[in-house]
Amino acid sequence: MANTELENRISFAGHKNVFEAIERHDPEAAGQAMREHLENARRKFNPGQSKPD
Known part of the structure; x- marks a missing residue:
């Protein structure tokens, strides 16, 4: 499954938030x-x- 540029940006932002x-x-x-x-x-x-609960 290929990621769109938007999906890549969202994923990167998530990783960045965790790291920061x-x-x-x-x-x-x-x-x-x-x-x-x-x-x-x-x-x-x-x-x-x-x-999931």
Whole structure:
């Protein structure tokens, strides 16, 4: 599956947010950024699947 430029930018932004939070020594922000990044990936690869509880 080829990524569009927009998908690449969104993915990169997610990685950047996680990295920057870790760099700031902010575990809460890092965790939140990682959850958001993973949720974006889940929606991309399983678009018809609802969010797990």
